[in-house]
Amino acid sequence: MARSALAKVGRGGGGAVASAVGMETLRALHGRMVLVRTAEERLMARLRSGGRWTGTLHPSRGQEAVSVATVAHLTDEDWASPTPRELGVHLCRGMPLAEVFAHFAGAVNGGALGSVVSRTTPSLGSTASNLAVGAGIAMAFKLRRQPRVAMGFFGDGVMGTGTAHEVFNLSAAHGLPYVLVCNNNGMAFSQPVAETSPVVELGSRGEAYGLPWKSVDGTDVEAVWLAAREAVQRARDGGGATLLECRTPRLGGFTTAELMEETIPRDAVDVLPRLEARLVELGVARTELEAAAARARQQVDEAVAHTEALPVVHSAALRRRVYAD
Amino acid sequence: MAEPTAGQKPYDPLAFSSQELRDLYWFMNLNRLLEERLTVLYRQGQIVGGLYRSLGQEATSVGTGYATLKQDLVGPMIRNLGVFMVRGVSPQDIMAQYMAKASGPTMGRDVNTHFGDLSKGIVITTSMLGALLEVMVGTALAIKLQKRPDQVAFTWIGDGGQTNGYFHEGMNLAAVKKLPFVCIIENNGYSYSTPNHRETPISQFVLKARAYGCPGIRFDGNDVLEALWATRRARAMCQRGEGPVIMEAVTFRIRGHAEHDDAGYVPRELVERWKQQDPLARYEAQLDTLPNAPTRAERDEMRAQIQGLLTECVDKVLPMPQPRGESAMGGVYAGEKRPAVPPM
Ligand SMILES: Cc1ncc(C[n+]2csc(CCOP(=O)(O)OP(=O)(O)O)c2C)c(N)n1
Ligand SMILES: Cc1ncc(C[n+]2csc(CCOP(=O)(O)OP(=O)(O)O)c2C)c(N)n1
Ligand SMILES: [Mg+2]
Numbered sequence: 001m002a003r004s005a006l007a008k009v010g011r012g013g014g015g016a017v018a019s020a021v022g023m024e025t026l027r028a029l030h031g032r033m034v035l036v037r038t039a040e041e042r043l044m045a046r047l048r049s050g051g052r053w054t055g056t057l058h059p060s061r062g063q064e065a066v067s068v069a070t071v072a073h074l075t076d077e078d079w080a081s082p083t084p085r086e087l088g089v090h091l092c093r094g095m096p097l098a099e100v101f102a103h104f105a106g107a108v109n110g111g112a113l114g115s116v117v118s119r120t121t122p123s124l125g126s127t128a129s130n131l132a133v134g135a136g137i138a139m140a141f142k143l144r145r146q147p148r149v150a151m152g153f154f155g156d157g158v159m160g161t162g163t164a165h166e167v168f169n170l171s172a173a174h175g176l177p178y179v180l181v182c183n184n185n186g187m188a189f190s191q192p193v194a195e196t197s198p199v200v201e202l203g204s205r206g207e208a209y210g211l212p213w214k215s216v217d218g219t220d221v222e223a224v225w226l227a228a229r230e231a232v233q234r235a236r237d238g239g240g241a242t243l244l245e246c247r248t249p250r251l252g253g254f255t256t257a258e259l260m261e262e263t264i265p266r267d268a269v270d271v272l273p274r275l276e277a278r279l280v281e282l283g284v285a286r287t288e289l290e291a292a293a294a295r296a297r298q299q300v301d302e303a304v305a306h307t308e309a310l311p312v313v314h315s316a317a318l319r320r321r322v323y324a325d
Numbered sequence: 326m327a328e329p330t331a332g333q334k335p336y337d338p339l340a341f342s343s344q345e346l347r348d349l350y351w352f353m354n355l356n357r358l359l360e361e362r363l364t365v366l367y368r369q370g371q372i373v374g375g376l377y378r379s380l381g382q383e384a385t386s387v388g389t390g391y392a393t394l395k396q397d398l399v400g401p402m403i404r405n406l407g408v409f410m411v412r413g414v415s416p417q418d419i420m421a422q423y424m425a426k427a428s429g430p431t432m433g434r435d436v437n438t439h440f441g442d443l444s445k446g447i448v449i450t451t452s453m454l455g456a457l458l459e460v461m462v463g464t465a466l467a468i469k470l471q472k473r474p475d476q477v478a479f480t481w482i483g484d485g486g487q488t489n490g491y492f493h494e495g496m497n498l499a500a501v502k503k504l505p506f507v508c509i510i511e512n513n514g515y516s517y518s519t520p521n522h523r524e525t526p527i528s529q530f531v532l533k534a535r536a537y538g539c540p541g542i543r544f545d546g547n548d549v550l551e552a553l554w555a556t557r558r559a560r561a562m563c564q565r566g567e568g569p570v571i572m573e574a575v576t577f578r579i580r581g582h583a584e585h586d587d588a589g590y591v592p593r594e595l596v597e598r599w600k601q602q603d604p605l606a607r608y609e610a611q612l613d614t615l616p617n618a619p620t621r622a623e624r625d626e627m628r629a630q631i632q633g634l635l636t637e638c639v640d641k642v643l644p645m646p647q648p649r650g651e652s653a654m655g656g657v658y659a660g661e662k663r664p665a666v667p668p669m
Binding site for chain 1: 489494500532535538
């Protein structure tokens with residue numbers, strides 16, 4: 001799909017096929033992806049060095065486009081339900097970096113990943129459950145006749161769960177304004193996808209539910225952005241839910257606690273250098289990309305410094321954010 | 326909403342033996358006439374709990390059940406009376422179950438067809454929709470692990486039941502492990518009061534096979550010969566290692582969910598259309614054209630025999646006692662074949 005969509009736009013300068021995404025958007029997506037990667041790299045280093053940094057990160061290295069290029073189509077009124085591997089969803093939806101870090105550093109202002117402000121539901125530990133939460137939100141939008149969209153994320157390992165089946169069926173039967181984003185990184189913990197799915201193209205399972213579906217290369221930012229645009233538009237126009245599979249490599253391992261280095265593919269395409277090569281091909285100067293990286297480093301430095309200056313949470317504060325008050 | 330299927334038949338009606346034609350006739354009539362007796366007993370207040378009829382669906386139960394072999398393991402649904410009887414359960418046992426008699430298969434501890442009998446390859450019927458499928462996938466896994474190439478596991482599930490997450494987890498495992506497992510989705514148009522189109526936007530439940538990359542077979546569930554032929558095909562696929570297989574029986578529930586339900590939510594014209602597809606009437610017409618079929622006189626004779634048998638059953642089971650309360654703790658743990666306190 002991405003190829004033909006690109007072809008229609010014609011050729012830009014230097015013989016490169018112009019981006020159907022548009023240069024401004026592509027630059028913005030790049031900036032966010034660099035920020036997500038830089039933040040995760042720092043988190044990774046901090047978490048593995050111990051001290052007050054005690055949380056567990058599910059790195060999205062190599063998979064950042066799935067978090068960044070999808071929610072780019074959501075408005076402030078929409079909601080997203082990411083897994084722990086979509087830190088970028090929280091960030092792109094406006095959760096401050098310092099708050100994200102506080103979550104991992106036991107700081108007094110730390111809490112769940114996800115907030116009412118960013119309109120992201122907590123990245124829940126129990127896999128598949130966030131998908132059902134997102135379906136509930138989509139159901140609410142539908143019942144209230146609001147032109148809003150919910151976007152739920154899940155891994156290849158969740159494809160075979162009963163929750164996914166019930167969510168797919170409900171979303172299709174009720175025509176929910178829901179975009180179901182499957183981040184197929186080929187692995188569920190230590191299990192390769194061939195051991196959890198009887199079909200290779202996970203998106204095609206949408207056919208069993210009457211869900212429109214698409215399967216795209218998740219290392220192709222433009223393809224992810226275009227497919228997500230179509231799905232969000234369908235949902236907003238009352239056309240119901242879409243199943244969108246993004247195929248990615250798990251370049252950052254499983255979690256900081258269990259890296260599983262032996263499962264990291266050696267020769268996989270890395271989405272970030274790929275995007276940068278594309279931007280250069282489209283005429284963006286290398287210095288501009290370097291400037292984006294420097295900006296991200298600075299933001300991360302500031303957020304880390306801010307977080308580490310905060311006291312560690314004490315037991316009396318544990319009830320915070322538990323009850324409605 | 327599924328409409329009656331019509332047109333060219335995929336099988337050769339001349340390929341069935343006269344014994345097979347007779348057996349199918351016997352069991353379809355036994356299924357229907359037993360339910361008619363149970364309905365009378367229900368009205369008399371003799372049945373404990375509900376009565377879940379399969380009027381209009383007998384060809385599916387009997388045809389699919391008849392395709393299973395002795396060594397196979399099955400997990401039928403509550404409505405699959407025909408499967409139970411094809412596999413050797415007596416109408417007397419069914420009556421005793423429905424009336425919660427101490428002499429019944431569960432000794433009055435459970436009712437209707439909620440029982441299993443491993444000597445007949447019937448693993449169990451459970452009430453929780455979808456849970457049964459997982460039990461039967463486990464059975465298929467055992468068959469595979471024990472390397473028994475002559476065995477296949479079968480289960481039946483409704484158009485409503487397949488929306489349950491258990492269905493998916495079971496089917497997914499069966500497909501990943503390529504198990505010798507046949508799942509028959511009995512699409513009877515309704516899941517209690519919910520019509521097909523409110524359950525799913527897909528028009529055919531056989532499309533569920535696409536989620537599992539496995540073969541799917543859709544058949545006319547009101548044609549007993551097609552049900553038999555299609556299920557034999559599915560069984561053969563499993564034996565060749567091509568399983569699991571998802572089948573869809575296109576049929577219709579003529580009565581309500583159970584006898585307490587007047588099914589006022591089902592459009593009358595729809596029921597009338599499906600009544601024209603009565604599986605017993607259609608089979609009678611088919612038998613009239615087949616050279617090796619029982620004659621009309623022989624068929625009349627078989628029906629009379631069934632009625633006689635059922636009258637005997639009613640007379641025998643009605644006066645039987647229900648279990649005594651003190652016996653409730655008996656037969657709960659393994660090794661106790663019968664309750665410690667005699668049930669009657
Ligand atoms: C209900 C549930 N079962 C098991 C786990 C343990 N667990 C955590 S992550 C994971 C694998 C998830 O794989 P996938 O859905 O492909 O997501 P990925 O980690 O690849 O992003 C498992 C099994 C869990 N968190 N929740
Ligand atoms: C898990 C579960 N949910 C709900 C019920 C209640 N229930 C019993 S039968 C039924 C409808 C079943 O419809 P379908 O699967 O189409 O089978 P049919 O009755 O049409 O043969 C429902 C909702 C149940 N038994 N189990
Ligand atoms: Mg039904």
